[in-house]
Amino acid sequence: MRDLSSTQFFQVESGPQIQAKDILEIVYRALSEKGYNPVNQIVGYIMSGDPTYITSYDGARSLIMKMERDELVEEMLKTYIEHNRWV
Template sequence: MDSMDKTVKFNVKGDEKEASSQEILLAVYDALVEKEYHPINQIVGYLLSGDPAYIPRHNNARSLVRRKERDELIEELVRFYLANHRVDHPK
């Protein structure tokens, strides 16, 4: 069979396991700490404004944080906060 008749598979990086919001926030936090930024202020600045300049390129943090919509990241933060501060919360 001629090689021109064979189907070639193409894999896009999207086939990799998608990082969770939690994993993304923790990785971004670590990158900010390593660069000696105040991580809470920087993350809040990004979440409020949508401006990726609040997140450094260090350790690919800027690219990573943009993989999720900001509302998904905020949802993760609210879920975690409430789960850890309320006894009667639904799971």
């Protein structure tokens, strides 16, 4: 019989974390493939928090909801600044 007075430890290894830029790329592609204007749809989602702005096609909606909206904005701003060589 097992000793029930001891605490056992259980540790789960977390899988690889997907980055905001990868999420935005996947969501952008899914929106484009479904015929939506990806910029308008992503802005609508970020401004309102309403996930129905993002298609569920190819798992885009569930994927974008895994990241905080402010992190998405941060990634977009960072990329914009780097692209325009402000840094």
